[in-house]
Amino acid sequence: MQTHEARSLLRKMFEAAIAAAQPAQCVPQHLPEPPRGRLIVIGAGKASAAMARALEETWSGELSGVVVTRYGYAVPCRRIEIVEAAHPVPDAAGVAAAQRIHALVQGLDADDTVLCLISGGGSSLLALPLAGLTLADKQDVNRGLLKSGASISEMNCVRRHLSAIKGGRLAAACHPARVLNLMISDVPGDNPIDIASGPTVADPSTCADALAIIRRYGITLPPAVLDILESGRGESIKPGDAHLARVETRLIATPQLALEAAAGVARQAGVAAHILGDAIEGEARDVGKVMAGIAMQVAGRGQPFTTPCVLLSGGETTVTVRGNGRGGRNVEFLLALAVALGGHRGIHAIAGDTDGVDGQEEIAGAWLAPDTLARAWAKGIRPVASLDNNDGHGFFEALGDSVITGPTLTNVNDFRAILVTNEPP
Template identity: 55%
Template structure:
């Protein structure tokens, strides 16, 4: 046995949680925006450089950008409460996520103010990460902040994929769907985007404040019907009117703009796989774009892990099975938790009692849902340890109360804000 394999087997059997944590950290470091921004710096303009941005990793992007930028700059980015990072020339403001608030509405107003009265010699750099949809509260004319809050709450409870949610959001907003970039015209807008959406469509990240797409209000209405989403009458009336139409990509105001997806789930997964191989374990990536109900995706992953553990197929042990993308949760009850912990609770039920399986599911931004954990760990004993504490895993899953279930057995994974946001990382170790 060589030295690498000796290291691997020691970590796998003595402390698999520690190994999975190292793999998560490697993924997050690889997706950190500073590395990606360095190779995507735009040409310095003749006029002013204005930085705008939104998302759970926007403050870290702003700090990285001003560190790398040679020349004067100014601007404003908005991030989630508690996710700020010190900047010297770019102002950082905080707002609520995942439900909009008045601070986000004021931040949107200030972003419009920052890009007003610009000329064709000026440059706007947009730093966009996931989470920006909720942070950029800016209801369309005739709608209110309460309307936008109702829309977000209904979407979060609907089980609709992120692509559907953001298509609807952009048609009830005054800032999303390319509208912020349109307001900056005739200045050139360069968008640097850290993608957290399956498929990495930049127009879907944060509902595309600086990136238009071709979806229409009619698409939004079809999605609302398809997912049975109940929205206020005022919102529905707006969506049925031409006032909801968003600018299209062919709009001449966008002709000189540039859009760059600088980091994504694929980058993080590749780094996670490389870290596993550094410890002598083969890694396979199922996909970086998995969507669907979190509990159903969890059951499918559990079936794959069982097949490997019991029959050594379709992958040979030892192996690390990786996947990314963003699942959804349909809220049937008002328990605590996020999509990663719900995925993992269904996974834990599916591998109950099967030794040699250890898993971590976590959001790369460090926050899973509305609680303070990034995700959770699970293994063969998770469900039985919950039972010993008087908690039934199936009941917790039915109640959307995965946070409580994992908290009882001290299996929550807590990292704090990571500075990036490239969707979820699911890592399943089978030895």
């Protein structure tokens, strides 16, 4: 298979994964019956604005509300106000949006319904520090977590216990109204408590759990943050709390759904597709090495699959930042994969974030071709040095191999596809 043919197939698969999680496809079928009282719409996440638009285009009754999304991810809505804020480190706009959303759900009654549109990214976008904490405190903690190598579940556990709105607190504020959560999952395992740090679901974790995570990764905390966790004043809303008795949660799009859509594209092209997992975690470079080993076993021995085939996976890897490069967990994975493959002639790949942003770059991910290493060396670029410097974006951009989608208006986490052809090593 020629490189341009492989790249075309991989890009179609990535696009199919994104399309499968578009709010216009998955929101309408999960809407509730019109309530006797009011329908209040709130939400947070990279897909929340697109979810709000899908709701407006389907809902014929009265509604009002506010949702907050990432800068650049707003879409026009007529009845639901769209606010933009920062991600992955919160800003004042996110705090103001969280205050408005919290105020909007005060004083509701049992006839009212609160429709919560939640997707990945909401942890940063819906930022309301607990009493005694400042936005600067939250920003310091977020930066420390992002550099630590902690998993998304661990990071969100800490965030829940420093928030006045996450960890079920927003749902409790809606009581006694009915709360219906429509969630697009961007987390391994699809646990609702980890999607946007669970503002509208019960949280079984504790301040002690959060403190253990901080100590595990050696993260330095501002004194006020340490006091919140050590005193237990940051405790969240627990399962069984009466204030959450009328909360219902529906997962309307997941990483598995996206991977299955991509697999369908491959099979239509006559290429067998194998989903290795939708919840793969760990250091991005380590996952890259493991995937390289699997791909070379397939290419060289026809085990556990015969060629041609594509190996699909999703989840959320982590990067422990040691260099000063331009990062991105998907490009870090891909660069490690390239180094481990050593220029294997029969293996191509793509890796990208389905929200269109890998790390803090407006770049979704990158391509890998059999000649990637050779082209880098010809330009005087040392792949191992780039990997050591956490400079995946710099590496692939220099080769013209970045994948840029722009805002996708959805988010079902990382997408990885490794195409193993019949070519010899």
